[in-house]
Amino acid sequence: MVIPLPNDECRGELGYALGYKYWGKGIAPKAVKLRVLEKAGFQGEGILRKYMILKGKTRDMVMFSLIFADPQG
Template identity: 50%
Template sequence: MEDTSVVQLHQNKPEDECPNLSLRPLDVSDIDAFMVWATDEKVARFCTWEPYTNKEDGLSFIKNTVVPHPWLRAICIDDRPIGTISVTSNSGNDKCRGELGYVLASKYWGRGIATKAVGMVAETIFDEWPHLERLEALVDVENLGSQRVLEKAGFQREGVLRKYVVLKGRSRDMVMFSLLSTDHCPT
């Protein structure tokens, strides 16, 4: 039986920026890699959290939030974490929906890595969690890079939710994207 906690994508194209991209669980031994993106103000700009300022808070987050999360993986190149990606399943009447979230070290932006990671999740999550029929992602209207990631990964832009969330003290408009289990993924 295949280990579903690790997903790998190997491309043979020489221009591929991420030939050894994989997704695997993130754990406390990854703290130094985690702190690279978790302390970066550019990375945290559209996130619900502020940049981390010390390793102890980062370790606490990994132990108390990351490790027990039902589906959160490190985005890795050559098994070295450069970001994370997660799916959070809803419950009750909303159990058919899951929310996708991801973060990537700014050094790796613009290389197609996030798009490939999202595509890897889209290819497997509906099999891993058969109760899901819809994977959705909310993106700040100003986060154009993340919007492009989702569009390239086959997500549909559904519309703008005005004044949908308070983020860092301001109400923000969010763009809703979705991918259905019946949609064809281009990746």
């Protein structure tokens, strides 16, 4: 999803989701361990503690950002 902002800036979201039949198989943790977002130039911003409820349990959400004006390492 891209939301236009003033001065031709853009904002988007990227999330991980798996079909129900793949839950509990360790797929998402393996993907996160590969640090895909950091390899793509995103920087960790912080953790939203107890941000969502999944399977009746509260879960944290880790936030990353990619700002094109930032120097790319």
